[in-house]
Amino acid sequence: MQLRGGNGHGTLCQMTQISPALQAKEPRRVKARFIAPLAVVLVFVMGVFTVAILRVEANIRDQDIAERTAAVEKLFVQKLDKDTNLMLATMRALMTNPSIERAFRDLDRPALTRQLGPLFASLRDKHRITHLYFTGPDLINLYRFHSPDEFGDEIDRLTTIKAKERQDAVHGLELGSLGTLTLRLVMPWQRDGRVIGYLEIGEEIEHLIGEIGESLxxxxxxxxxxxxxxxxxxxxxxxxxxxxxxxxxxxxxxxxxxxxxxxxxxxxxxxxxxxxxxxxxxxxxxxxxxxxxxxxxxxxxxxxxxxxxxxxxITAMKSAFQWSIVAVTTIGLLAAIGMIGVFYLALDRVERDYRRQHDLERQLLRVNAEYGRILQLEKLSALGTMVGSIAHQLNNPLVGVVSLAQLAERGVDDPARTREMLREIRSAGEDCHAFVKRMLAFSKVSRFDSKPTPMAELIEDTVLLFRQTENRNLPVEVKLPDEPVVLTIDPILIRHALFNLLVNAARATTDNGAIVITVEREDEPAQGRPGWSLAVTDHGQGMPPEVLEKIFVPFYTTHSDGTGLGLPVVQHVALLHGGQVSASSESGHGTRIAIWLPTSLPDSAENKSRTS
Ligand SMILES: Nc1ncnc2c1ncn2[C@@H]1O[C@H](COP(=O)(O)OP(=O)(O)OP(=O)(O)O)[C@@H](O)[C@H]1O
Ligand SMILES: [Mg+2]
The missing domain is CATH 3.30.450 (Beta-Lactamase)
Structure with a gap:
């Protein structure tokens, strides 16, 4: 069986400091805290996204209609210009024909009909020319080819009046008498610096509208x-x-x-x-x-x-947009649901871990509280044991002193007997004094003064001291590493602890079994800190488990003359050095008690060392 003494309850102490803060806290509902805001954010983002898409769609539509309208405007002007140029070319061709000019000058309508009738028919059928006028310099109409029976009236349309004013070709749209919109070109016919009349060509623009609509x-x-x-x-x-x-x-x-x-x-x-x-x-x-x-x-x-x-x-465009909005929204919705699902699962795990941790902490708190109570009980019981033991240790000699004193009173006439009684009384008094001295020594152990100490010398000195108190001359073996071991320790305290271990080992050794002292490099089992172990092994009677588990309790002893302070002192010394003590024993086979010391002293130990 093995027992470890030391500051093993340090972790519990730390827990005790953290836990009160946590005690009041209830496990948080992580999912509820995150999922709802996440869902709201996602819905908001999707809402914004959908509104943005709708606005983009509206912008695209507006841009499309704006572009088409601009194109209509441009194409309309281009087509008007193109047709105007065609009409201008036709007009110029007519004006270079001497027979037409002669007929116009002579106001010869039959000649004009002959000359131009077929041409006008062809222009009307093939080039959509709907109007051809011959008008005199006084703006009195001579011939309307599209309506030959109407003539002799004055032409008061804007294009004609402007052409007369400017003495130049004028073109543009004009509303006709029948409410039709016509592109008209009027040009003064000049010969030898004199205007002989005006020629006018026109076309209905309806076909232009159709062409533009079709191309756009x-x-x-x-x-x-x-x-x-x-x-x-x-x-x-x-x-x-x-x-x-x-x-x-x-x-x-x-x-x-x-x-x-x-x-x-x-x-x-x-x-x-x-x-x-x-x-x-x-x-x-x-x-x-x-x-x-x-x-x-x-x-x-x-x-x-x-x-x-x-x-x-825009029916097709709109339905395509609607489909894409439905598709994007569905995909977005599915992605959002997926995201929330993943978050839900992740948060569910976090929440479960959190609850588990919370439960563990509560459990730990409970255990800690129970441990504290047990510790308290142990202390009280140790105190009881201690008081009982002190009372017992002091009572026995005092009872002896009282009875011896009574005997001495009665035998006062016998000086030899009285002297013997007084010697007994002194011996009892000395026992009490020795006991009190050992208790005082125990209380002084808390003084700590460390320095680099060669372990070989320390062990040698201690064994020498031990030999003086032990008269059986038991063999003591010392096993040291090949290289010298120098540890920063308080040599007095370590010597005292080693001495206690040697005394215990000697007391447990009934035959001539050797006591072995070993110094070995050893890492601390719990935290792996580097250090050294100083162990005393005997081959004596050993301890049953019920004794082994109490050996570090102050005043616990199985010997009538023991104080039960030996091993508590050893443990105290080890703790002062930032180390610990471990004990293993088997009934009838011997015991090993080891002091583990760290290579470097902890800060607390160094501080104690400086202040002591
Ligand atoms: N090497 C050992 N072998 C067997 N038992 C031991 C050994 N060392 C200690 N013990 C047991 O542990 C008890 C406590 O030891 P501890 O040194 O604290 O007190 P003690 O030896 O009884 O008294 P004191 O040290 O004051 O003489 C002992 O009474 C003994 O029963
Ligand atoms: Mg002892």
């Missing part, structure tokens, strides 16, 4: 301000073009041309007004989503006569 994948709607056209004229124009538009459809505007068969039913006045202020609008029409914007339409005099409404079908 949008629908177009030409709206004209109602103040610019008379309802009856507009109705006539609609009938002529075989269109079924309604004058009442919008309050302020009327449709002149459009690329769709049917105007969106949801395009109402408020939406239109919105568009006319430069904003975009989004409407739903028969399951389609339409995005609308408007471009101002100006005539040859730069008057704002109406607007070109661009209609973009």
């Amino acid at each position: 994948s949008v629908d177009m709607l030409v709206l004209v301000d109602k103040r610019m056209v008379l309802p009856e004229q507009w109705q006539r124009g609609q009938a002529l073009m075989k269109r079924g538009g309604s004058w009442e459809r919008f309050a302020s505007h009327v449709a002149l041309a459009q690329t769709t068969d049917r105007l969106p039913a949801t395009l109402d006045d408020p939406t239109l007004q919105n568009l006319l202020t430069g904003r975009t609008a989004e409407i739903e029409d028969q399951g389609r989503s339409l995005h609308l914007a408007a471009v101002p339409l100006r005539d040859a005099g730069q008057r704002h006569i109406g607007d070109l409404v661009v209609i973009r079908d």
Whole structure:
């Protein structure tokens, strides 16, 4: 059996310091603390993410309609310019023809019909030219090829008046008498510095709207301000073009041309007004989503006569976006659920560990408290033993002293007997004195003065001292390492401890068994600190387990004349050096008691050494 004495309850003491703080704490609900805020954060992040995607989608749509509207504007101008150039080339070609010039000068309408009738028919059929005018220098119309029966009236349209004013070619959009929008080019015909008249070519722009709409994948709607056209004229124009538009459809505007068969039913006045202020609008029409914007339409005099409404079908785009939002949100949701799940599991583990740790701490607290109580009981019982032992140790000689004194009183006439009695009394008194001295020696052990000490010499001195007190001349073997061992210790205390061990070993040795002293390098078993062991082994009677477990209790002794302070002193000395004592014994086979000393002294021991 083996027993270890020393500061083994240090860990418990540390626990006792930490635990009161923890005592009040209940195990935290880690999951509840983290999962709910995490879920809120994730929902918030997903909300922000979805709003961001919706805004991006709206931006993309706005950008798309803005780009298309700009393209419509540009393409419209380009097409007008291109057609104007075509008309200009045609006009110049006509003006270089002497027979046409002659017919014009001579106001010869039949000659003009002959000369230009087939050409106009071809221009109308192949190049969509709808108007060709020959007008005199006084702006009185000579010939309208698209309506030959109407002539002799004064042309008061802006393009013609401007061409006369500037004496140069003028072109631009103009509203016709039938409420149609026409691109017109008017050019003065000059010969020898004199204007002989004006030539005018025009085309309806409806086909341009169709071409632009087709090339940009949008629908177009030409709206004209109602103040610019008379309802009856507009109705006539609609009938002529075989269109079924309604004058009442919008309050302020009327449709002149459009690329769709049917105007969106949801395009109402408020939406239109919105568009006319430069904003975009989004409407739903028969399951389609339409995005609308408007471009101002100006005539040859730069008057704002109406607007070109661009209609973009965004049904496919919107549903693609909706799908991607649904997909992204679903993936995000699944990722969030996964994340929360992983966190839940991780936190569940943390919470379980935390609870386990908490339970352990509580258990430890309980054990610690119980240990404290046991320690207290042990102390009290040791105190009881100590008081009993002191009383016993002092009572025996005192009883002897009292009875001897009584005997001496009675035999006072016999001086020899009285002297013997007095000697006995003195011997009892000396026993008491010796006992008290040993107790005083025990109390002085706490004084500590360390210095580097060669162990071989220390052991040799102690064995010499031991030999003087021991008369059986028991063999003592000393086993030291080959190299000299010098330890920083208090030599007086260690010598005292070693002496105690030798006395105990000698007392337990009944035959002539050798006592062995060994010094060995040994690491501390618990913490692995480097150190040395100084052990005394005997081959004596040994100890049963019930004795072995009490040998470090002060005043515990199995000898009638023992004080039971020998081994407690040894343990105390070892503790002062930051070491410990271990004992192993087997009944009938001997005992080994070892003092383990660290290579370097702990701070507390050094401080004691300095202050002592
Ligand atoms: N080497 C040993 N072999 C067997 N028993 C021992 C040995 N050393 C100590 N003991 C037992 O341990 C008890 C306590 O020893 P300790 O040295 O503390 O006191 P003691 O020897 O009884 O008294 P004192 O040391 O005052 O003479 C002893 O009474 C003895 O029973
Ligand atoms: Mg002893």
